Amino acid sequence: MKALRDSLLIYRRSLTLTLRQPVWIIMGIFQPILYLVLFGPLLEASTKAAGAGGNAFNWFIPGLLVQIAVFGGAFVGFGLVAELRNGVVERMRVTPMSRSAMLVGRSLRDVTILVAQGALMIVLAIPFGLHLDPAGSIALLGLLALIGLVTAPLSYTAALVLKSEDALAPVVQGIALPLLLLSGILLPMALAPDWLRFIASLNPLTHAVDASRALFNGDWGNVEVPIGIGLTTILAIGAVWLASRAFSRANA
Amino acid sequence: MAAPTRISTAVIETTDLRRTFKTRGGAIEAVQGVDLRVGAGEIFGFLGPNGAGKTTTLRMLATLLSPTSGEATVAGADLRREAQLVRQRIGYVPQGGSTDPAETGRGELVLQGRLYGMSKSDATARAADVLRTLDLEAAADRATGTYSGGMKRRLDVGLGIVHRPSVLFLDEPTTGLDPQARARMWDEIRALRELGTTVFLTTHYLEEADALADRLAIIDQGRIVAEGTSDELKQQVAGDVITLGVEGPRDRVIALAGGLPFVREIGEHDDDLIRLYVDRGETAMPQLLRFLDSAGVSTISIALNKPSLDDVFLRQTGRSLRDDAAAA
Numbered sequence: 155m156k157a158l159r160d161s162l163l164i165y166r167r168s169l170t171l172t173l174r175q176p177v178w179i180i181m182g183i184f185q186p187i188l189y190l191v192l193f194g195p196l197l198e199a200s201t202k203a204a205g206a207g208g209n210a211f212n213w214f215i216p217g218l219l220v221q222i223a224v225f226g227g228a229f230v231g232f233g234l235v236a237e238l239r240n241g242v243v244e245r246m247r248v249t250p251m252s253r254s255a256m257l258v259g260r261s262l263r264d265v266t267i268l269v270a271q272g273a274l275m276i277v278l279a280i281p282f283g284l285h286l287d288p289a290g291s292i293a294l295l296g297l298l299a300l301i302g303l304v305t306a307p308l309s310y311t312a313a314l315v316l317k318s319e320d321a322l323a324p325v326v327q328g329i330a331l332p333l334l335l336l337s338g339i340l341l342p343m344a345l346a347p348d349w350l351r352f353i354a355s356l357n358p359l360t361h362a363v364d365a366s367r368a369l370f371n372g373d374w375g376n377v378e379v380p381i382g383i384g385l386t387t388i389l390a391i392g393a394v395w396l397a398s399r400a401f402s403r404a405n406a
Numbered sequence: 407m408a409a410p411t412r413i414s415t416a417v418i419e420t421t422d423l424r425r426t427f428k429t430r431g432g433a434i435e436a437v438q439g440v441d442l443r444v445g446a447g448e449i450f451g452f453l454g455p456n457g458a459g460k461t462t463t464l465r466m467l468a469t470l471l472s473p474t475s476g477e478a479t480v481a482g483a484d485l486r487r488e489a490q491l492v493r494q495r496i497g498y499v500p501q502g503g504s505t506d507p508a509e510t511g512r513g514e515l516v517l518q519g520r521l522y523g524m525s526k527s528d529a530t531a532r533a534a535d536v537l538r539t540l541d542l543e544a545a546a547d548r549a550t551g552t553y554s555g556g557m558k559r560r561l562d563v564g565l566g567i568v569h570r571p572s573v574l575f576l577d578e579p580t581t582g583l584d585p586q587a588r589a590r591m592w593d594e595i596r597a598l599r600e601l602g603t604t605v606f607l608t609t610h611y612l613e614e615a616d617a618l619a620d621r622l623a624i625i626d627q628g629r630i631v632a633e634g635t636s637d638e639l640k641q642q643v644a645g646d647v648i649t650l651g652v653e654g655p656r657d658r659v660i661a662l663a664g665g666l667p668f669v670r671e672i673g674e675h676d677d678d679l680i681r682l683y684v685d686r687g688e689t690a691m692p693q694l695l696r697f698l699d700s701a702g703v704s705t706i707s708i709a710l711n712k713p714s715l716d717d718v719f720l721r722q723t724g725r726s727l728r729d730d731a732a733a734a
Contacts, residue, residue, distance in 0.1 A: 171508045245504035249521040250493040
């Protein structure tokens with residue numbers, strides 16, 4: 155009860171403060187538009203060449219949204235480093251507030267922003283020729299939220315351990331980039347040689363991407379849907395547990 | 407060390423509190439067995455050079471750092487076993503600030519109150535209260551990033567007292583403030599004592615400890631070297647202090663002055679001055695000058711002082727706190 159109340163307090167505060175930074179809002183809207191305008195035209199031709207078939211945007215948008223969720227979540231640690239530096243985290247640690255609320259409130263803020271960004275992207279893609287499946291879109295946004303609950307807590311954990319942007323940047327890039335390349339987000343893994351496809355199949359993100367494509371296009375019976383959602387849920391539980399511990403460690 | 411006196415109820419009591427940090431270069435014993443008693447309603451000054459263990463001790467008492475060993479009771483609760491209770495009863499104002507530059511002063515105060523369990527309306531009313539007390543009303547709805555150093559510091563204090571704690575910890579409350587803002591902060595701290603709050607503050611400014619603290623402890627290299635009221639500590643330094651600057655080697659002058667009947671002790675420190683501890687400075691000084699003249703010593707400077715806390719520190723550690731503060 156107390157944890158829930160404190161989580162909501164931190165959620166409201168961090169969301170308000172994020173929305174007060176116009177740069178972030180503009181970036182959040184501008185980034186999807188850039189992808190649609192500058193990358194979209196390349197899509198149709200390349201997906202045809204790859205033999206993926208179907209609507210190029212319906213194949214690409216779910217992957218792109220997963221990418222935004224991965225990177226958007228992975229970078230939230232930088233905001234926490236700033237909060238560590240200006241003393242806000244320490245000030246809260248001295249209060250009797252719930253330790254896990256420090257994580258949960260911030261992560262819910264991150265998930266809210268991811269989902270809003272995702273919804274905006276889907277709507278903006280409709281004039282470009284996206285075929286919209288409303289139920290599938292909502293399911294996809296739910297999966298994005300779940301992915302955010304993996305990446306954001308992990309990013310916070312790294313920030314609490316490393317405590318500096320300079321140390322955090324290579325760690326975030328070093329982990330997120332190979333995961334992304336190995337997930338079939340940018341190009342279909344059908345194009346990959348066998349060894350690469352094998353490694354990719356071990357990457358949980360690959361399954362999340364496959365699940366997101368299936369969900370988005372209403373392919374509910376696809377076997378990747380339960381695999382992707384199941385794996386992501388397990389990872390989210392682990393990440394939230396790990397990060398809550400990092401926040402409650404008195405000596406961090 | 408002066409015996410702790412006149413303390414009816416101890417609000418902070420520590421026994422052999424220690425903290426060791428493990429680093430690549432080996433273990434660093436930042437705090438090496440601190441015993442403290444702080445009475446209810448007093449301003450307790452924790453004085454020491456940078457790196458002496460002040461902040462480490464403070465962070466332990468505020469539940470931010472767990473002690474390596476030792477016991478402590480803070481505000482009636484056991485530090486190790488009842489940390490949550492300690493947190494409810496204390497306020498803590500960290501050294502480097504505690505606010506988000508994008509949030510308003512009022513926003514920070516209301517949130518802080520709510521994190522201490524207040525209802526929204528209570529927290530809002532209390533925030534208005536604190537803003538008025540600290541004269542921050544005009545800036546209340548501006549982002550703290552626009553505040554001056556003094557205003558930011560007052561808001562930090564406000565965040566520490568929102569929940570009316572019985573003990574307030576202040577880490578270097580006036581470091582980096584201009585003299586006006588510092589005097590202002592001193593007034594705020596004294597006002598807190600009037601309300602019955604026990605204030606535990608660290609400082610490396612002698613003047614601050616002298617002017618504010620009812621009692622104080624001096625810490626150096628992780629150990630308490632002296633504890634008591636400012637006057638008690640100064641009395642440990644025998645009599646008055648004559649600070650002497652001479653031309654040429656100091657050794658000869660020290661040997662000569664050591665033979666004088668009214669000189670009780672001679673201190674020689676890393677500055678180029680000689681300190682003579684004498685019983686009655688006002689009669690000793692003319693005699694000393696005549697003697698030095700007749701011995702052919704040319705005196706460059708001479709000053710007579712009542713002993714300061716710096717003399718106490720010098721006597722205990724052989725180093726001047728003032729040099730350290732100036733270098734910091």
